[in-house]
Amino acid sequence: MGQKLVGILLNAAMHRGVPRLKTGQESLEAYEEAAAGYGMVPCFLQLSDINLEPGFSVAYVKGLQGYQRTVVPTPAVIHNRAIFSPGSTGIERLLGQGLQIFNTCNRYGKDHIHGLLQQNEALRGFLPDSAAGLAGLRDMVNRHHDLILKPCRGSVGKGVMRLSRKAGSRRWSWTYLPAGSRRYVSRNVSPENLHPALRARFAAMPYLVQERIPLAEMNGRPFDLRVTVQRGWGGDWQVTGMFAKLAAPGGFVSNIARGGEAFSASAVLEQVFGGEAAASIRRSVQMLSLSIARQLEQSLPGLADIGLDIGITKDLRLYFIECNGRDQRYGFQKAGLSGTWKDSYRRPMGYARFLLDNPSRYIRY
Structure with missing residues (x-):
């Protein structure tokens, strides 16, 4: 295989950090190593530097003096x-x-x-009951006693809230993270007469209301699994790996950015459920994750690299929690799974090389 260019498209702020090696959670070194394994050279682009008229673009490419802005033929992939x-x-x-x-x-x-996902009958049983907006919230409080409220377009757990009815009471508790604070607070609220601050959050952005899944716990901390599902060489979906995300002590969200911790999925599952059950859960989670990816690819153009959050209850039921379109792979490192972390870079580069050699297999829909 001759060396070919592969483009990595970054946001402008991250792109500016390339020459200083300041790209947050994106590892330039991991891209270099993964691309080289497939006979490719990565070039780091931002949208404004891709000039298609002459077929050339400006990109950061690594040389003897580090990353320099270089004019290159616009990468085909x-x-x-x-x-x-x-x-x-x-x-x-x-x-x-x-x-x-x-x-x-x-x-x-x-x-x-x-x-x-609701369109696929086989997947409906893995979806938590959900509704949208204030009208949906009013319906959901009549169906469930514990709810999670999520911004429809939020990420890393930002803006996620909990609304739960106290045992043996008609009173509800609203738990949220105030702006600029690291500590959650709770207020007593009435679903019939919502707190003005809660109404304001729903007015500011669309919210999805879901039943709170009674997640399995380790040492009193609920956890779910992050499953990285990617296309690689050959174009087929594959599960690259998974790790467990434990909520912070006393918390209800498992996001690492909100105080959660990452651990080996195998270690957590084996401690909580035992070795035989853990192996069965891993297989079931892999099968479910592949089914979700194949369902989503039918409607989402160019889908090839996603992170799925899958919840497990104490009685071994699986639930789809959410899909991350830009999977933050650093959780594998934090879980001590450095080999899988490298694989999460290697697999997309394998898919890129596959598309370079087989452009007719590109799926856009």
Whole structure:
């Protein structure tokens, strides 16, 4: 295989950090190593530097003096790691010129993803009961005693709240994280007469209301699994790996950015359920995750690299919690799974090389 270029599309702020090696959770070194394994050279792009008229672009490419802005032939295959909304005109312009971009959009509303999965009868049993907006909230308090309220387009657990009815009482407790605070607070509220601050949050942005899944716990801390599902060489979906996310002590969200911790999925499952059950759970989670990816790919263009949160109850029921269109892979490192972390970079680069060699296999829908 001769060396070829593969594009890595970054947001402008992250792109500016490339020459200083300041790219947050994105590892330039991991991209370099993964791409080299497939005979490719990664070039780091931002949307404004892709000039298709002459067929050349400006990109950061690693040389003897580090990363330098270099004029390169516009890569035929680009892995999008920037945040763009569905139907972005910039992405559509590139696609219209025949470029192969995977994960063209990686920020989908939680309500939209839930609706797409709801269309598959075989997956409905894995979905928590859900409704949208204030009207949905009023319906849900009549059906469940414990609810999770999520911004439809939020990420890393930001803005997630809990509404729960106290045992043996008609009183409800609203738990949330005030702006600028690291400590959750709770208020007594009435579903018939919602607190003005809670109403204001729903007015400010669309919210999805879901029954709170009674997640299995380890040492009193609820946990779920992050499952990385990616296309690799050959174009088929594969489960790259998974790790467990434990909520902070006393917390109800497992996001690492909200105080959660990452651990080996195998170790957590074996401690909680035992070795034989843990192996069965891992197989079931893998099968469910692949089914979800295949369902979503029917409606989401260029989907190739996602992170799924899968919950497990004490009685071994599985639930889909949410889909992350730009999977933050650093959880594997925090869980001590450095080999899987490298695989999470390697697999998309394998898919990129596959598309370079087999452009007719590019799936846009």
